[in-house]
Amino acid sequence: MNALKETKKKHLLAILKYLYLHNSSTMNELVENLQLSQPSIRNMVRILQEKQLIQEIGNDFSSGGRCPTRFALNEKNYLILCLYIQVDKVIYQVRSFSEIKKEDTLFYQEEEELKKIIRQLVDKNEVHCCQIAVEGIVYEDEYVTDHQNILKKHHWVKDIKKEIDLPIQFQNDVKMIHQGCYFTYQQDATYYLYINEVGIGSSYFYKEEPLYGNTGIMGEIGLISFKGKTINQRIRECQSQDEFNELLGLLVSMIFTMLDPTRLELSLDLKWNYEEKIIKNILNKIDKNCLD
Template sequence: MGSISGKPTTMKEINIGLIKKALKKIGVATRAELSENTGISQTTVRSLLEELLDSNEVIRLGLDKSSGGRRAERYALNLNESLVLSFYIRDKHIDYVVSNTSREIIKDECIDIESTDYLFEIEKIIDNIIKSGMAIKAIGIAVPGVVDIDKRKYFYGKKLSGWEESNIGEYIEDKYNIPVVLENDLNAIAYGYGVQLIDKLHVDDLDILNMIYIHFTNAGVGSGIIVNGELVYGGNNFAGELGFIPIGNDGQYLQSLIESNPEEIKYVDAISRLIATINCVINPDIVVIGGEDFRKDLTDSIIENSKKYIANNIIPEIFLAENSRRDCIVGIVELTIKLMYSGIRLIDNGRNNR
């Protein structure tokens, strides 16, 4: 996964994260089973379980039936005491959900806002959630911009220069002393789509997945890329910003072409060539296309036209996205749960963000 980036953390916090992760995977376990699963000594497991019991994050489920020796006690996560709060920022809306570590949604809301002062609005939501007594252990925010490598701020803008900066992740983490994962919204959308696809296939992880999720909105054309189960970020966190791909010899790029509302033939051909280019670079098994500004009625034409530019034995499957909000919520929830189980303040940095 690469090197770890974030606030200093102790081995105890990492071990607690491993125990939580093991309990999530196993469901119910004894101290011996947790020790075997995590590689942590039984003495340390016993000590850390006591802390988790005191904080009500883990509960006792009773003793095993006697097999002649001392009966072992079984433990499980207290799902209602290990909650994550996840946000999806999109234009004049903020979606947020509270969920447990099984991705079960406890609260799901969407608020309309008049300005783009996202930090102010998110602060109000967090304050209300905390006052309600919900045990929030981690916060995730999917943002429409390029997230900085330390995952604590992001940059946004529709042109190649003059981007603005927000330190929303740093501010919230410092104010509430709750670990925050900041993720690009399209990465979260792609990750969520992938998680749901893998769930349907009934496999354990994303390792088999190679896909790109192309998203069209009034903010631009972007994408989330997954290669061998890992999100792709690039050296400067800029991977996937398809709107800035140059087109033609007049300095025009894809985003300006889309904004010019081209005729159907030109639109279909541009997107078909885009898919063919992507196929040459990352060779995805799956291409997902969606977003409120995508011309959905041209999907079939784009799929058919793409075949002109792609060798017939390497044509990816092309799907129309059904629900990008749902995909983003699933993605940012899953990434926030991963943060909580890592025992680390910020997600690991082998994955530079886009």
């Protein structure tokens, strides 16, 4: 029974995802593109309509009159609170699929104050779901940060999930960004590498899902030791562009030789520059070594 429920849930999510990516669809288009039977699609569309998650937006007779009704997501029921939690601040957006309704940055000192801010944002904006992105290693409802070379465990998300009666997606910040990139270019086996003054985060997306590993540590490439210190520490203590180029070259080499992604997204938020010729030279060497 549980397997059937999971399959049904997967198919319902597939319909919602297709409508999100294509704005709207007829039932016939859903059948053709999701490779499910028409009775199954019809039944699931009815369920989603009853829950007011999708709505009819008109008719499309281009298919010759077969199932001409066109469906789209019912946008008024998808108001999302997006939270990016940093050491002392919350960057938030209240948004629908098509526009940002509100955005701001709020500051906090203690995690009790942070929880109060989140509860107030949920109540004030009457949102339907909440996304929480955090810096650090996420495992279940906890996360660990590695700031100032000190590992610290955070438990407050457990409390928020008990206090707020909403669907909550809790995710590492880089994996959350990467998920948005995936929905943009729909390309599998991709890697996202983010570097700022504090350190490094990364994500590998495979078969429509970010990979976590056994304890959520997958992607924390900055914890790898290099010359007696972690790469995160090396980034924090970096003193020159040449030193940064060496570290970035090492990271890119590891990513391409270990995972061989189809695409690498690189985001830098620090004073050192991205020097394209350095990276191209590294990739050319990798290709040459593979072909020789």
